[in-house]
Amino acid sequence: MQIKIDRKNFYDGIQTVRKAISSKSTLPILSGILIETQEKKLKLVGTDLELGIECRVDANIIKDGAIVLPANHLANIVRELPNKELELELKKDNKIEISCGLSQFKIHGSPADEYPLLPEVGSGIEYTLSQEKFQAMINRIKFATSDDESRPFLTGGLLSIDNENLKMVATDSYRLAYTQLELDKDLKNEKIIIPSKTLNELSKLLNSEDEIRFLITDNQILFEFSEITIISRLIEGQFPNYKQVIPDNHKTEIKLKKKELLNATKRSALVARNNSNIIKTKFQNDKLMIESNAPEVGQAYEELSTSQHGDDTEIAFNANYLIDVLKVIDNEEILIELSGELSPGVIKEVDNDNYIHVIMPVRST
Amino acid sequence: MQIKIDRKNFYDGIQTVRKAISSKSTLPILSGILIETQEKKLKLVGTDLELGIECRVDANIIKDGAIVLPANHLANIVRELPNKELELELKKDNKIEISCGLSQFKIHGSPADEYPLLPEVGSGIEYTLSQEKFQAMINRIKFATSDDESRPFLTGGLLSIDNENLKMVATDSYRLAYTQLELDKDLKNEKIIIPSKTLNELSKLLNSEDEIRFLITDNQILFEFSEITIISRLIEGQFPNYKQVIPDNHKTEIKLKKKELLNATKRSALVARNNSNIIKTKFQNDKLMIESNAPEVGQAYEELSTSQHGDDTEIAFNANYLIDVLKVIDNEEILIELSGELSPGVIKEVDNDNYIHVIMPVRST
Numbered sequence: 001m002q003i004k005i006d007r008k009n010f011y012d013g014i015q016t017v018r019k020a021i022s023s024k025s026t027l028p029i030l031s032g033i034l035i036e037t038q039e040k041k042l043k044l045v046g047t048d049l050e051l052g053i054e055c056r057v058d059a060n061i062i063k064d065g066a067i068v069l070p071a072n073h074l075a076n077i078v079r080e081l082p083n084k085e086l087e088l089e090l091k092k093d094n095k096i097e098i099s100c101g102l103s104q105f106k107i108h109g110s111p112a113d114e115y116p117l118l119p120e121v122g123s124g125i126e127y128t129l130s131q132e133k134f135q136a137m138i139n140r141i142k143f144a145t146s147d148d149e150s151r152p153f154l155t156g157g158l159l160s161i162d163n164e165n166l167k168m169v170a171t172d173s174y175r176l177a178y179t180q181l182e183l184d185k186d187l188k189n190e191k192i193i194i195p196s197k198t199l200n201e202l203s204k205l206l207n208s209e210d211e212i213r214f215l216i217t218d219n220q221i222l223f224e225f226s227e228i229t230i231i232s233r234l235i236e237g238q239f240p241n242y243k244q245v246i247p248d249n250h251k252t253e254i255k256l257k258k259k260e261l262l263n264a265t266k267r268s269a270l271v272a273r274n275n276s277n278i279i280k281t282k283f284q285n286d287k288l289m290i291e292s293n294a295p296e297v298g299q300a301y302e303e304l305s306t307s308q309h310g311d312d313t314e315i316a317f318n319a320n321y322l323i324d325v326l327k328v329i330d331n332e333e334i335l336i337e338l339s340g341e342l343s344p345g346v347i348k349e350v351d352n353d354n355y356i357h358v359i360m361p362v363r364s365t
Numbered sequence: 366m367q368i369k370i371d372r373k374n375f376y377d378g379i380q381t382v383r384k385a386i387s388s389k390s391t392l393p394i395l396s397g398i399l400i401e402t403q404e405k406k407l408k409l410v411g412t413d414l415e416l417g418i419e420c421r422v423d424a425n426i427i428k429d430g431a432i433v434l435p436a437n438h439l440a441n442i443v444r445e446l447p448n449k450e451l452e453l454e455l456k457k458d459n460k461i462e463i464s465c466g467l468s469q470f471k472i473h474g475s476p477a478d479e480y481p482l483l484p485e486v487g488s489g490i491e492y493t494l495s496q497e498k499f500q501a502m503i504n505r506i507k508f509a510t511s512d513d514e515s516r517p518f519l520t521g522g523l524l525s526i527d528n529e530n531l532k533m534v535a536t537d538s539y540r541l542a543y544t545q546l547e548l549d550k551d552l553k554n555e556k557i558i559i560p561s562k563t564l565n566e567l568s569k570l571l572n573s574e575d576e577i578r579f580l581i582t583d584n585q586i587l588f589e590f591s592e593i594t595i596i597s598r599l600i601e602g603q604f605p606n607y608k609q610v611i612p613d614n615h616k617t618e619i620k621l622k623k624k625e626l627l628n629a630t631k632r633s634a635l636v637a638r639n640n641s642n643i644i645k646t647k648f649q650n651d652k653l654m655i656e657s658n659a660p661e662v663g664q665a666y667e668e669l670s671t672s673q674h675g676d677d678t679e680i681a682f683n684a685n686y687l688i689d690v691l692k693v694i695d696n697e698e699i700l701i702e703l704s705g706e707l708s709p710g711v712i713k714e715v716d717n718d719n720y721i722h723v724i725m726p727v728r729s730t
Contacts, residue, residue, distance in 0.1 A: 073635065073662050080632045095663070103632055107663035267445045267468055270438065297438050298460070298472035 001065020001090035003042055005057065007100065010042070010086060011078045013057040016228060017046035018071050019201040020053040029068055034115045035088075036066035041227075045118065046071065051198050052118040053205075056227040065090050066112035077105050118231050124217035125161065125190050131225055133181060135206040137168050138199050140179045140355055143324045145196040146172035153237030156193040159221075163189070169242045170196075175321045176245050176358040192216055193235035202230060246356055247346055250337035252310035254283055255350060258334045261288070262326040264302040268292040269319035271300045277319040280364045283338070284312040292319070315341045316364035322347075325357040366430020366455035368407055370422065372465065375407070375451060376443045378422040381593060382411035383436050384566040385418040394433055399480045400453075401431035406592075410483065411436065416563050417483040418570075421592040430455050431477035442470050483596050489582035490526065490555050496590055498546060500571040502533050503564050505544045505720055508689045510561040511537035518602030521558040524586075528554070534607045535561075540686045541610050541723040557581055558600035567595060611721055612711055615702035617675035619648055620715060623699045626653070627691040629667040633657040634684035636665045642684040645729045648703070649677040657684070680706045681729035687712075690722040 017033055025031060025048055034045040042059040045052065067090055078086070081100045089097045091106070098105040138157070146154035158169040164187075167180045198221075205228060206212065212225035223230040268279045272292040279292040288306050293299040315338055326334075331349040338345050341364075347357040382398055390396060390413055399410040407424040410417065432455055443451070446465045454462045456471070463470040503522070511519035523534040529552075532545045563586075570593060571577065577590035588595040633644045637657040644657040653671050658664040680703055691699075696714040703710050706729075712722040 070662070076635045077632065080628065080635065082628070102668040103629065104666040105632075105636065105663060106665075107636075108661070263445065263447070264468065267442065267470075270441045270445065271470065271472075296473070297435065298470060300471075301469040303467040 001037060001067060001088070001096075002061075002063040003037060003088050004060040004062065004085050005042055005088065007078060007081055007083055007086050009057045010059075011075070013042070013044045013055045014071070014075050014078060016055045016205060017044045017053045018075060019204065020046040020048055020051045020230075021071050022048040029110055029114050030116075031071055032068040032110060032115070033071045033074060034066065034068050034112060036112060037061045037064040045115070047116065047118060049116065050195065050233045051201065052231045053201070054118065054229040054231075067094060067096055067109040068112055068115050069096060069107055069109045073107060077107070119220060121215060121220055121222045121231060122217045124215055125187055126213065126215045127161075127166070127183065127185075127187060128211045128213045129166070129181070131206040131208055131210055131212045134212050135203055137166075137179045137181060138203045138206075140328050141168045141170040141177040142196060142199045142203060143328070144170040144172060144175050144177040144357075145199075148172070152235055153193055153239055156195045156235040157199050158191060158239040158242070159194055159216075160191045161187045161189055162191075169239070171240060171242065171245070173240075174318065174360050175325070176242055177325070178242060178246060178356040178358075180354050190216055191239065192221060193237065193239055194221060195232060195235055198230070198232040205230075245344070245358055247337070247339060247344060247358070250310070250339045250346065252283060252308065252313045252336075252338040254288070254309075254336045254338070255307040255333060256288065256304060256336070258326055258329055258332055260304050261334070262323065264290055264304055265319050265322045265326065268300045268302055269323065271297045272319050276362060278316050278362055278364055279319045279322075280314065280316045282312075282314045283308055283336075311340075313338050313340055315345055315361045317345065317359055318362055321359050325359070329355070366402060366432060366453070366461075367426075367428040368402060368453050369425040369427065369450050370407055370453065372443060372446055372448055372451050374422045375424075376440070378407070378409045378420045379436070379440050379443060381420045381570060382409045382418045383440060384569065385411040385413055385416045385595075386436050387413040394475055394479050395481075396436055397433040397475060397480070398436045398439060399431065399433050399477060401477060402426045402429040410480070412481065412483060414481065415560065415598045416566065417596045418566070419483065419594040419596075432459060432461055432474040433477055433480050434461060434472055434474045438472060442472070484585060486580060486585055486587045486596060487582045489580050490552055491578065491580045492526075492531070492548065492550075492552060493576045493578045494531070494546070496571040496573055496575055496577045499577050500568055502531075502544045502546060503568045503571075505693050506533045506535040506542040507561060507564045507568065508693070509535040509537060509540050509542040509722075510564075513537070517600055518558055518604055521560045521600040522564050523556060523558055523604040523607070524581075525556045526552045526554055527556075534604070536605060536607065536610070538605075539683065539725050540690070541607060542690070543607060543611060543721040543723075545719050555581055556604065557586060558602065558604055559586060560597060560600055563595070563597040570595075610709070610723055612702070612704060612709060612723070615675070615704045615711065617648060617673065617678045617701075617703040619653070619674075619701045619703070620672040620698060621653060621669060621701070623691055623694055623697055625669050626699070627688065629655055629669055630684050630687045630691065633665045633667055634688065636662045637684050641727060643681050643727055643729055644684045644687075645679065645681045647677075647679045648673055648701075676705075678703050678705060680710055680726045682710065682724055683727055686724050690724070694720070 036043045041056040087099045094109040160167040215222040271294045282289040288304040290302040333350040335348045401408045406421040452464045459474040525532040580587040636659045647654040653669040655667040698715040700713045
């Protein structure tokens with residue numbers, strides 16, 4: 001193997017596929033990146049066996065070949081090299097020589113045939129949409145997944161194709177995030193659960209106005225966009241019936257400025273009890289009063305103007321849940337729908353039905 | 366106590382005095398900030414009993430008073446409040462009420478009379494110089510202090526007044542940093558050791574073109590600049606005779622570009638053995654060759670152009686020491702003076718005798 005490659009493109013490719021690599025892997029070869037010539041490109045692969053990321057980078061291929069190189073060392077070296085063309089040449093004993101100007105590195109690699117193959121993906125449900133829209137959907141739900149490994153079906157996000165709608169849902173049973181997008185063609189109904197690591201890394205990689213294609217098979221999902229392919233296993237199990245969780249009516253509807261509520265909630269959280277971060281909200285006379293107190297620190301009181309329809313009401317929330325959802329909402333104005341202090345609260349954007357966030361109330365005393 | 370104060374000025378003052386506060390303090394009151402009205406200002410104080418920082422902030426004093434408030438909570442709250450005028454009012458039971466627009470906090474404080482007084486500073490050697498120059502001196506030596514608490518006299522920097530020169534020196538016995546500045550008046554000769562925490566925090570706070578005044582007494586040093594006063598204990602003990610460590614002649618003198626050497630050293634360090642970070646340098650025919658290798662990773666080879674006078678030579682260094690000193694040098698060109706592989710190497714700036722850095726060689730095998 002002998003190639004010439006632009007330093008920056010190579011580095012970006014390394015950083016892309018590294019996202020799949022786990023520092024906790026017990027199989028040493030999985031801490032490496034497979035690099036392999038493929039037609040006129042260099043293919044890079046990283047995987048933790050559950051998530052695999054493949055990236056293709058333009059290169060001048062002088063001689064074909066493949067090798068696995070330690071991801072951290074490779075990334076550190078390529079980061080520090082001058083912004084010039086690099087030359088990579090595979091020598092005997094799986095040693096690779098990286099030259100750049102008057103800098104030269106020899107790194108020990110591992111044979112490419114010891115690297116696990118990413119699984120072949122069969123046929124299945126296929127759809128293409130804008131990266132930007134898909135990223136927005138992921139970002140609006142991914143923070144609501146659960147960390148609780150004893151209920152694996154909550155540790156990912158539901159992707160559901162349901163009557164010409166693409167829906168994504170996540171819940172940790174204390175809150176639920178729901179988002180939907182109308183499909184422009186009729187697809188077979190399907191429900192899968194995508195691991196949160198996949199959602200997180202995918203969201204970081206999506207950024208262009210180009211499209212992303214996904215392909216769902218029995219136990220895998222494949223994403224293709226730009227020069228990147230991602231293959232992820234799916235989580236087995238039954239996702240909770242989220243439709244039951246979203247209230248279909250309410251007694252109070254409040255319109256208010258998102259930023260004002262976010263800032264007031266952040267401040268209130270500073271003196272909310274450490275574990276549950278409880279803040280008490282009271283909606284009355286077109287005003288929202290927020291109270292919190294942490295015995296060891298002190299109390300906070302905030303007052304905001306609102307536009308209220310329906311009953312006055314009080315309800316207590318975990319401040320962090322409120323902060324999480326307010327951070328992902330772009331709209332300047334939001335709607336809060338409530339039905340008393342024991343019923344879940346609903347947060348929506350004004351003039352947008354495509355995002356619904358449900359937060360369970362907490363007992364305030 | 367009742368005052369009105371600009372949020373940003375108050376926050377900056379809090380951040381300034383917090384630098385003296387240690388998270389490891391066993392005395393609970395030391396995790397707090399003393400705030401106290403003083404003429405038309407609010408005085409803030411933080412201390413760990415070894416270093417004390419006092420800062421005065423403009424305020425509208427309605428009623429005099431003093432209180433100690435928990436530093437972390439106070440900082441978090443004042444950071445999140447809107448950029449408006451804050452009102453602070455001391456209520457009964459050491460509670461303070463902070464209001465800003467429609468936000469209101471009540472925080473538990475502690476009585477000001479429980480807070481330790483910063484020591485009174487007597488008379489001593491006094492000098493005033495530019496903040497910028499003093500900051501540059503500190504930055505050029507502070508990284509060379511030792512962490513080894515068993516030799517406390519190496520854990521600070523020497524400040525010496527010596528025949529109309531202000532000198533600062535630090536060494537951890539593997540390297541030594543020396544810098545000097547000509548004084549514009551004749552002072553009594555003096556040698557003190559300033560703790561590295563004081564040097565670090567002082568360096569962060571210095572930034573304006575105004576002057577800084579220092580006052581050295583028997584066991585303390587006081588710094589005054591802008592609206593800040595810093596009082597630090599001194600380290601007892603005898604600082605090593607640094608003059609003996611700085612070689613007064615050499616067999617090889619090499620001139621080279623600082624940035625090229627820094628980048629090549631950083632890269633070489635990536636494949637240098639983890640603990641000692643050894644890189645081997647070879648100076649020959651107006652060239653510098655750097656070699657390093659880490660058995661588990663690979664090898665690096667770098668070549669740089671130099672301008673050499675005197676014998677060809679080889680010497681091995683800890684790469685990190687070389688990186689540390691090259692990072693604080695502003696000059697584009699440096700001089701390296703060597704006397705063989707067993708003698709310390711000296712790094713200077715071209716056309717500047719005010720900074721000398723000595724690095725001990727390491728055995729390369």
